[in-house]
Amino acid sequence: MPDQSAKLEPVPFVQIFTDGACRGNPGPGGWGVILRHPSTGTEKEFSGGEVETTNNQMELQAVISGLKQLTRNSRVEIITDSVYVAKGSLEWMPNWKKNDWRRREGKSWKPVKNEELWRELDSLLERHDVSFTTIKGHSGHPENERCDELAVEYAVKLQNQSDL
16 A cells, blocks of 8 residues: 555644734724744735724634634644633633533623634634744734734724714
């Protein structure tokens, strides 16, 4: 039998830089993403937003939108300033899933906030080998600063449209 392993392509490695922003919380919000393929040096920027949202929702949407761009299973490093997204993905989500997407609040159970976004992120994380790198926001990290610019630009655009 011929060696099939020679036909397997290596799993691509991709970096996804993300940030979310909100003008008011809640209010008009935006997210920004830089998708980088280090081995080829290719890079893609994109952004989006919502008229009425929260900063946490935009942080989640940035990661979701970045992962949705991937057309095949990949090894992914997500670089974010959102401890909420990183910790939620790595630490909190396994328990939320075990507890039917509920969290403890005091002695009672409450629904997980932003459950729809967390569920969507969960399904995307299952497709890839993902690691998170958390950086300090607004600390001069070039890609994080650029993602912040993209997110704020989109949020301001939505804010200006709603002011008309």
